[in-house]
Amino acid sequence: xxxxxxxxxxxxxxxxxxxxxxxxxxxxxxxxxxxxxxxxxxxxxxxxxxxxxxxxxxxxxxxxxxxxxxxxxxxxxxxxxxxxxxxxxxxxxxxxxxxxxxxxxxxxxxxxxxxxxxxxxxxxxxxxxxxxxxxxxxxxxxxxxxxxxxxxxxxxxxxxxxxxxxxxxxxxxxxxxxxxxxxxxxxxxxxxxxxxxxxxxxxxxxxxxxxxxxxxxxxxxxxxxxxxxxxxxxxxxxxxx
Amino acid sequence: xxxxxxxxxxxxxxxxxxxxxxxxxxxxxxxxxxxxxxxxxxxxxxxxxxxxxxxxxxxxxxxxxxxxxxxxxxxxxxxxxxxxxxxxxxxxxxxxxxxxxxxxxxxxxxxxxxxxxxxxxxxxxxxxxxxxxxxxxxxxxxxxxxxxxxxxxxxxxxxxxxxxxxxxxxxxxxxxxxxxxxxxxxxxxxxxxxxxxxxxxxxxxxxxxxxxxxxxxxxxxxxxxxxxxxxxxxxxxxxxxxxxxxxxxxxxxxxxxxxxxxxxxxxxxxxxxxxxxxxxxxxxxxxxxxxxxxxxxxxxxxxxxxxxxxxxxxxxxxxxxxxxxxxxxxxxxxxxxxxxxxxxxxxxxxxxxxxxxxxxxxxxxxxxxxxxxxxxxxxxxxxxxxxxxxxxxxxxxxxxxxxxxxxxxxxxxxxxxxxxxxxxxxxxxxxxxxxxxxxxxxxxxxxxxxxxxxxxxxxxxxxxxxxxxxxxxxxxxxxxxxxxxxxxxxx
Numbered sequence: 001x002x003x004x005x006x007x008x009x010x011x012x013x014x015x016x017x018x019x020x021x022x023x024x025x026x027x028x029x030x031x032x033x034x035x036x037x038x039x040x041x042x043x044x045x046x047x048x049x050x051x052x053x054x055x056x057x058x059x060x061x062x063x064x065x066x067x068x069x070x071x072x073x074x075x076x077x078x079x080x081x082x083x084x085x086x087x088x089x090x091x092x093x094x095x096x097x098x099x100x101x102x103x104x105x106x107x108x109x110x111x112x113x114x115x116x117x118x119x120x121x122x123x124x125x126x127x128x129x130x131x132x133x134x135x136x137x138x139x140x141x142x143x144x145x146x147x148x149x150x151x152x153x154x155x156x157x158x159x160x161x162x163x164x165x166x167x168x169x170x171x172x173x174x175x176x177x178x179x180x181x182x183x184x185x186x187x188x189x190x191x192x193x194x195x196x197x198x199x200x201x202x203x204x205x206x207x208x209x210x211x212x213x214x215x216x217x218x219x220x221x222x223x224x225x226x227x228x229x230x231x232x233x234x235x236x237x238x239x240x241x
Numbered sequence: 242x243x244x245x246x247x248x249x250x251x252x253x254x255x256x257x258x259x260x261x262x263x264x265x266x267x268x269x270x271x272x273x274x275x276x277x278x279x280x281x282x283x284x285x286x287x288x289x290x291x292x293x294x295x296x297x298x299x300x301x302x303x304x305x306x307x308x309x310x311x312x313x314x315x316x317x318x319x320x321x322x323x324x325x326x327x328x329x330x331x332x333x334x335x336x337x338x339x340x341x342x343x344x345x346x347x348x349x350x351x352x353x354x355x356x357x358x359x360x361x362x363x364x365x366x367x368x369x370x371x372x373x374x375x376x377x378x379x380x381x382x383x384x385x386x387x388x389x390x391x392x393x394x395x396x397x398x399x400x401x402x403x404x405x406x407x408x409x410x411x412x413x414x415x416x417x418x419x420x421x422x423x424x425x426x427x428x429x430x431x432x433x434x435x436x437x438x439x440x441x442x443x444x445x446x447x448x449x450x451x452x453x454x455x456x457x458x459x460x461x462x463x464x465x466x467x468x469x470x471x472x473x474x475x476x477x478x479x480x481x482x483x484x485x486x487x488x489x490x491x492x493x494x495x496x497x498x499x500x501x502x503x504x505x506x507x508x509x510x511x512x513x514x515x516x517x518x519x520x521x522x523x524x525x526x527x528x529x530x531x532x533x534x535x536x537x538x539x540x541x542x543x544x545x546x547x548x549x550x551x552x553x554x555x556x557x558x559x560x561x562x563x564x565x566x567x568x569x570x571x572x573x574x575x576x577x578x579x580x581x582x583x584x585x586x587x588x589x590x591x592x593x594x595x596x597x598x599x600x601x602x603x604x605x606x607x608x609x610x611x612x613x614x615x616x617x618x619x620x621x622x623x624x625x626x627x628x629x630x631x632x633x634x635x636x637x638x639x640x641x642x643x644x645x646x647x648x649x650x651x652x653x654x655x656x657x658x659x660x661x662x663x664x665x666x667x668x669x670x671x672x673x674x675x676x677x678x679x680x681x682x683x684x685x686x687x688x689x690x691x692x693x694x695x696x697x698x699x700x701x702x703x704x705x706x707x708x709x710x711x712x713x714x715x716x717x718x719x720x721x722x723x724x725x726x727x728x729x730x731x732x
Contacts, residue, residue, distance in 0.1 A: 119557050121550065171592060197593060201624040202558050205631050210596040233550045 023053030050074025084111035123234035145180035148240020188235035258447035326415035628696035637663035
């Protein structure tokens with residue numbers, strides 16, 4: 001399981017290493033996450049229960065927090081709600097063994113920014129944590145995204161590459177917009193389904209792959225350099241040459 | 242059934258009977274006491290009235306002729322059989338005339354009504370009783386005399402009105418209250434009779450309740466013991482009388498049927514998990530083993546690990562689907578339902594699958610009559626529809642004509658129907674068609690297709706959650722999968 005992380009490390013240009021706080025009562029899982037994050041080039045601190053986690057989060061300056069929902073002493077949602085009420089805006093990814101729709105809704109309502117159900121693939125967790133990184137999310141405000149010679153104007157809904165106009169369907173535009181916002185980061189198929197289609201289930205067939213390959217055809221055909229890369233075992237990444 | 246006494250007392254019938262008996266006995270005793278005191282009070286009131294009349298008569302005699310006439314009248318009346326009590330005494334309490342021989346001390350000292358019945362003895366009565374007692378048995382020792390005497394003294398109770406005449410003499414007019422002994426005996430006899438009858442009643446209750454009704458409870462507990470013993474097909478006896486016991490048995494039987502069904506489902510799932518997950522797990526393990534055993538180069542290791550991850554991801558998906566189905570079947574929280582635009586769901590899912598269909602050479606056409614909203618969960622409906630569309634695309638590829646999938650949304654009466662029809666080979670066999678919504682059921686020809694065999698089961702569980710139905714109908718050619726939702730009230 002550690003392989004995809006190191007693999008992506010070799011393939012992805014990071015926008016820096018992150019300081020991550022993992023609040024998880026399962027010792028083994030926490031150690032695994034710490035090690036895996038380290039291999040991906042990040043620093044992770046571990047808190048074994050909610051109280052300790054709250055104290056660490058309140059004192060330290062973390063880029064992202066990974067919080068387990070069910071913990072002794074203080075549950076994850078209460079920790080997040082407590083931090084939010086103290087003005088702490090650190091992005092939080094909630095980990096949970098419960099996977100119902102309500103759980104995700106309650107988790108996000110409590111102040112979580114993303115939600116992942118156990119069992120999960122580390123590549124999925126890593127991709128989501130990197131997207132959550134608050135230093136990387138400054139792009140929200142930009143109106144024009146540029147990756148290499150590819151340019152997307154969010155206001156005029158136009159896309160051009162090397163000054164050549166590319167016509168996209170509305171959904172393709174949203175797909176590219178999401179990929180460009182997180183350029184240089186791995187974006188998984190479920191992240192695309194969630195953010196572009198607003199569905200949170202696993203489609204049986206890999207429908208996302210087909211959409212991505214269509215988009216790839218439009219933005220790469222006739223250009224010599226590939227720009228939309230497939231990260232094996234993880235997802236996709238848009239990266240300029 | 243031979244039962245010892247403590248064993249009998251442990252039965253509800255005996256306990257109920259004993260309880261009823263005690264309650265009734267208590268009631269009877271209270272009733273008897275109440276009646277006794279009531280009649281005693283009435284008797285007293287009546288007696289006082291009689292005495293009042295008597296005193297009025299005597300007062301008239303006194304007015305007519307003074308003390309001599311009064312004494313004459315008193316003497317005359319004293320001698321009448323069954324007479325009241327009369328007594329005239331001087332100021333010191335010395336008895337002058339009347340039919341009272343002796344009185345309990347202190348009775349004539351206070352004027353007015355005697356507050357409590359007092360004991361007295363008439364003239365000649367003591368003698369008579371003594372003679373009566375001695376007559377049958379002459380050898381009675383003098384001790385018996387005392388006994389009779391004391392009995393006589395105690396034996397007669399009366400109430401009286403004590404008056405002071407103008408010349409300071411005392412007059413008492415009283416009336417015997419009858420023999421309290423006899424009165425008590427009557428009551429005691431009545432009480433014994435009542436208690437006896439109640440005892441008999443208690444036995445009857447025990448007999449009927451115990452034998453007729455509680456025996457059925459025994460048969461119910463007997464049957465449940467048998468079922469607990471492992472025979473989940475066993476059912477409780479229903480007599481057809483339609484009484485409480487039948488209703489109880491029917492409810493318990495329905496519960497047993499539900500448990501048996503759930504148990505069956507659980508068993509089937511665990512069997513299927515064992516079967517369907519064992520294969521990929523074994524494959525996973527063998528691949529890892531083979532990679533370790535061979536002399537591989539780094540890229541080979543990488544490839545083996547990548548396929549291991551892909552396989553694990555598939556396993557996780559399968560587990561998630563199983564979990565989801567169980568949760569839906571166990572009753573998902575209803576908080577998550579809100580109006581869902583089915584037309585939008587159709588558009589979204591068709592748009593999502595359109596490229597896949599195109600790659601497979603399948604055309605998707607949609608026919609949405611109008612915008613329908615149903616109460617539900619957008620995520621779940623989207624998931625069910627995408628599973629069904631996914632299947633339709635897969636199975637339309639073996640169509641004899643140009644493969645196509647048709648998604649239609651229409652309203653029929655109180656139902657909103659969302660149908661997905663392909664023109665593939667369909668499922669000609671009725672039994673097979675009914676079976677494919679069961680978990681992990683994959684018909685032989687589809688074994689080679691990718692998928693967990695949970696797509697339709699999940700869709701069915703989702704439809705059940707929405708209080709709707711999932712029907713599979715032959716479309717000639719092909720298969721039509723219909724999701725029927727109950728229409729919202731205000732539409």
